[in-house]
Amino acid sequence: MENYDPMNNISVETALQDLRYLQLLSKQFPTISDACTEIINLEAILNLPKGTEHFLTDIHGEYEAFQHVLKNASGTVRRKVDEIFGQTLRESEKKELCTLIYYPDHKLELIKSHEPDMEDWYKITLHQLIRVCQNVSSKYTRSKVRKALPTEFSYILQELLHESQIDPNKQAYVNGIISSIISTGRADCFIIAMCNLIQRLTIDTLHIVGDIYDRGPGAHIIMDTLCNYHNFDIQWGNHDILWMGAASGNMCCIANVVRMAMRYGNLTTIEDGYGINLLPLATFAIERYKDDPCSLFMPKVGTDNVHSEKTQKLIAQMHKAITIIQFKLEAQLIKAHPEYNMDNRLLLDKIDYKQGKLILYGKEYPLTDTYFPTINPKDPYKLTDEEQELMRRLRYSFVNSEKLRKHMRCLFSYGSIYLVRNSNLLYHASIPLNADGSFKEITIRDKKYKGKALLDRIDQIIRIAYFDEEGSEEKKFARDYMWYLWCGEDAPPFDKDKMATFERYFTDDKELWKEKKGYYYTLRNEERVCDMILKEFGINDIHSHIINGHVPVKTIKGEKPVKAGGKLLVIDGGFSKAYQPETGIAGYTLIFHSRGLQLTQHEPFQSAQKAIEEGIDIISTSFILELSSQRMMVRDTDIGKELETQIKDLKKLLTAYRNGFIKEKS
Structure with missing residues (x-):
């Protein structure tokens, strides 16, 4: 029969089992009075209303x-x-x-x-x-x-x-x-x-x-605000992951980030926020597209537009230049990783450059723009020497921007791909599902993952891409995968059959523009599917929610x-x-x-x-x-559970003091 401390309802045997830990705890609470005071304080906190x-x-x-x-x-x-x-x-x-x-x-x-x-x-x-x-x-x-x-x-x-x-x-x-x-x-x-x-x-x-970055003019200002905020967390969205990939040195991610900045006429975050030099891109675009109006690439600006007509034309030229480079870089990555199953994104070799047509699925589609001064039709995915040098300089700027590094450290320290908090499950986009609502198995480096295990593995990959030792095979794989997470069919932050960037730029056929969403986006309307997902993450509370x-x-x-x-x-x-x-x-x-x-x-x-x-x-x-x-009340929250554990440990410490296992220190 166990011997209980009647004042704490803690068995003496339990205190003895945890004696080593309790000796460490006694350094923080060296007397019975100190331990009792802390228990009273924690009990008081448990009975406060939960924070908003x-x-x-x-x-x-x-x-x-x-x-x-x-x-x-x-x-x-x-x-x-x-x-x-x-x-x-x-x-x-x-x-x-x-x-x-x-x-x-x-x-x-x-x-x-x-x-x-x-x-x-x-x-x-x-x-x-x-x-x-x-x-x-x-x-x-x-x-x-x-x-x-x-x-x-x-x-x-x-x-x-x-x-x-x-x-x-x-x-x-x-x-x-x-x-x-x-x-x-x-x-x-x-x-x-x-x-x-x-x-x-x-x-x-x-x-x-999720999705702090892209489109608007002040992602860097938002990050400054967050990095100084008193209590916050971030669940990474696909746009955040794209920037994280760019900061880790992934060329495809860099090209996408710059392209979107040009698309929305937003140079502020890149140039003023992170000190990234876009002059090489501007010089290249002026030289290569000086006779091209680039009308389809004019930036999307609203009534608050701050750019002159001349600047908008330059942005359009830069926009087109980086877009073509992006398609070339992405093709190289797709070919290097056949496991991505993204051959449907290899479109530059499907163009009849003389007739100005895209030949796809046995049909011909007229191109809305046929001026491609940097594409060699015989080897359309090869970067020119100038393009290679331009990307080398852009990569150097992204990887070495001190302000960007600071914000990336903040994203990693306070962020994750998902979060479970107070019976709520938070993630930005989706969890891949099969048509019947079961979790879809995704293969990463010859190993299959699904559900929570998939998100845990992706979280690990993202961290490896940025923090692992330069030159390691694992880092190289992870850095490449950052781009897949941005636009890959089985990537939880995306979960569509394709990102139809080329089709939207260069064709008028809206059927080609369509991006088919994964099963998650329809099945998430069913309670049984949501219950299954919540259970996968250890959440069984009837008042639990998924927040997307x-x-x-x-x-x-x-x-x-x-x-x-x-x-x-x-x-x-x-x-x-x-x-x-x-x-x-x-x-x-x-x-x-x-x-x-x-x-x-x-x-x-x-x-x-x-x-x-x-x-x-x-x-x-x-x-x-x-x-x-x-x-x-606080008692009903995750913090409350932690505080109750601390109270239990303190009660064990009191038992150890009262039974002479640990001596009080004056």
């Missing part, structure tokens, strides 16, 4: 909209202000307060330019911000809030956050602190600190479910983001301006708070400048997806 999780996906370089959604916490800040102040503030006053919270530095400058009595304004505003701050900090321990406080104002903020202004004595105390802040000229800095604290506490955890992005939800056509009876949520709503005509909206945020799940649908964001000057917020509409009858 925000899920975003497919941001595609739209940094202004992304940053605004973080600042307003997908409309949560405005809802808090409405709850706190109700009818006591006019609509215009609430709008002004929200804008101040979002953009404190710029809004203060604007207010000081027209406000006649700044002292009175400071007093009113500081009291309002204290109330908002108290509200958003109420679900956290004082310790967690304290760690989030700016060092300069930590003590004062602690005093203000935990003092009630209802008590007349305390009200005088708070008023005294506020008056001192104003009289010492620290009001601006203090307001900025409080606004930043409100933003930080409103979102506890941020999940980015990748395929824009065409809200404008009545498509819904909630599928399979609520088991699967597709939250790509069109952050990218290129997709907004298809979706009819400008993105979704999924919010998982202690009361349940909520989906927020965003309208297009105009600009940060209009938000500051005119108080124009992103118009967001929220839909309750699931509402729990009982508030979800």
Whole structure:
């Protein structure tokens, strides 16, 4: 019969079995008092409401909209202000307060330019911000809030956050602190600190479910924001993986990244963000395509276009030049890896260059562009000497960009191909399936993988491609495979029969443009399939979900983001301006708070400048997806399970102390 410590319900035998570990733990908690205090602290945390999780996906370089959604916490800040102040503030006053919270530095400058009595304004505003701050900090321990406080104002903020202004004595105390802040000229800095604290506490955890890169102008700015964010993770999307492949030195990935930058007229991320020199490409394009209008390659630019007509023509020439190079490079990789089964992408040798036709599947298709000055019809996939030198220089720039390296380290440190968190399974695109809904087996280096094992192997390959020793066979294979993950039929981040890039550029036949999606994209609508996938990843909770992005939800056509009876949520709503005509909206945020799940649908964001000057917020509409009858506590989360394990270990340590197995240290 086991001998139990009656105070902890821990058997003495269990404590003895773990004695070596407990001796290490005793260095952190050297006395019974220390261990007891920590148990009390952890138990208290378990009984707090769970922190709010925000899920975003497919941001595609739209940094202004992304940053605004973080600042307003997908409309949560405005809802808090409405709850706190109700009818006591006019609509215009609430709008002004929200804008101040979002953009404190710029809004203060604007207010000081027209406000006649700044002292009175400071007093009113500081009291309002204290109330908002108290509200958003109420679900956290004082310790967690304290760690989030700016060092300069930590003590004062602690005093203000935990003092009630209802008590007349305390009200005088708070008023005294506020008056001192104003009289010492620290009001601006203090307001900025409080606004930043409100933003930080409103979102506890941020999940980015893939595709930070491409299309929009500021992926590098988004990465800067994320790398300095307090708590986030990333599930890599196909566009992220493409950039990771480019940073690892894969020539095909580099060519694709540059081509898409030209396609959307977005040179900012590559040139300004990462310092990659595009002059060699510009020089090459001017020389080779000087007599070519390249009209089919003009960049897709919107009303916010910053390029002159002359610059747009140069971008079109660069666009066409890198596109032809891309097709050549991809063909070389396809031939080197017959296991990719991508011979249907070898199209340059299917062209009748004299007649200007593509001969495919026994049919002839007229080409929309027949000027190919760098293609040798007898050896169409061979790079010219100039093209080889150009790619060598581009590769050097990508691999040696210090800023790109920093962002890649961030992507690897905080990212993965999938994530299981609080009974939710997050991955960007798909898990390959057979027609009957079973997991499809994919062969990688003569070994078969499916389901979770496939995603685990792909995660490993991606890391090997970037981190393994240069020159190793494993790294070479992994680096090549990065391109396959971008556009291969059995690649979970893609999962289509082809990427019809050539057909879209050079033919008018829309039948050739079609890309057939894998079975996952239809079968994910079935609850049984979603349950099977969740079970594969060890998730059996009835309130579990799969959360995807990748395929824009065409809200404008009545498509819904909630599928399979609520088991699967597709939250790509069109952050990218290129997709907004298809979706009819400008993105979704999924919010998982202690009361349940909520989906927020965003309208297009105009600009940060209009938000500051005119108080124009992103118009967001929220839909309750699931509402729990009982508030979800930290105890019910993955962090709660970790804390309960820590409590159990501490109780073992107490048993070891009380039975004399370990001596207390004074």
